[in-house]
Amino acid sequence: xxxxxxxxxxxxxxxETLSLTCTVSGGSISSSSYYWGWIRQPPGKGLEWIGSIxxxxxxxxxPSLKSRVTISVDTSKxxxxxxxxxxxxADTAVYYCARLILQRSxxxxxxxxxxxxxx
Amino acid sequence: EIxxxxxxxxxxxxxxxxxxxSCRASQSVSSSYLAWYQQKPGQAPRLLIYGASxxxxxxxxxxxxxxxxxxxxLTISRLEPEDFAVYYCxxxxxxxxxxxxxxxxxx
Numbered sequence: 547x548x549x550x551x552x553x554x555x556x557x558x559x560x561x562e563t564l565s566l567t568c569t570v571s572g573g574s575i576s577s578s579s580y581y582w583g584w585i586r587q588p589p590g591k592g593l594e595w596i597g598s599i600x601x602x603x604x605x606x607x608x609p610s611l612k613s614r615v616t617i618s619v620d621t622s623k624x625x626x627x628x629x630x631x632x633x634x635x636a637d638t639a640v641y642y643c644a645r646l647i648l649q650r651s652x653x654x655x656x657x658x659x660x661x662x663x664x665x
Numbered sequence: 666e667i668x669x670x671x672x673x674x675x676x677x678x679x680x681x682x683x684x685x686x687s688c689r690a691s692q693s694v695s696s697s698y699l700a701w702y703q704q705k706p707g708q709a710p711r712l713l714i715y716g717a718s719x720x721x722x723x724x725x726x727x728x729x730x731x732x733x734x735x736x737x738x739l740t741i742s743r744l745e746p747e748d749f750a751v752y753y754c755x756x757x758x759x760x761x762x763x764x765x766x767x768x769x770x771x772x
Contacts, residue, residue, distance in 0.1 A: 592753065592763055592764070592765045592766045593702075593710065593753055593755075593763040593766075594763065595760070595761040595762060595763065598761075606760070608760070608761075609666065609760070610666075642709055642710075646757075647715070649757065650698060650700075650715065650757045651700040651712055651715035651716075651721075651755070651757060652700070652702075652710070652712060652755075653712050653721065653722075655709035655710060655711075656709065657709060658709055
């Protein structure tokens with residue numbers, strides 16, 4: 547059974563960089579059938595797409611976040627990572643990592659991790 | 666960017682009733698690249714429908730999706746107690762965007 551687990555600091559200061567890692571177990575991140583993505587959800591609000599990556603390193607970002615987002619992949623560790631720079635309180639959210647069927651629907655999600663931006 | 670608008674914002678129904686949730690796109694969604702997700706409090710979303718009308722693995726047949734172009738519908742034929750949750754549509758034909766959600770609550 548595929549599992550995804552987010553890890554990283556739960557508290558980030560304003561103007562700093564948010565960094566999260568997703569560890570994939572029960573399957574290979576190098577599969578040609580899947581992309582790997584990040585989605586976030588501010589408390590009490592809806593879902594927002596952040597971006598996705600293929601095992602080869604090809605990336606796709608939400609245009610509204612593109613200038614601040616970097617997603618990378620480490621196939622040797624079966625992990626992919628998110629960096630979001632210059633964070634503000636508006637970036638406070640539950641961050642989910644996920645598996646996409648090609649660049650399409652999301653069939654597996656991590657449990658999510660709350661990241662709070664505060665001094 | 667394709668904007669998805671879900672209606673109603675909240676739907677109050679009783680177990681056994683039929684639920685009809687709408688998702689309207691600001692422009693045509695190519696190849697019916699539309700999915701529906703269910704989210705319960707404190708949990709990650711769960712994929713219900715992809716390709717506008719295909720049920721994901723393990724999803725009961727009381728859930729069905731329909732539509733094309735700019736208008737899509739999720740129908741739950743007979744509500745079970747575990748179906749009360751928030752539902753999101755997502756388009757993946759042009760980048761990815763989500764609707765704002767419909768909360769299905771017990772009447």
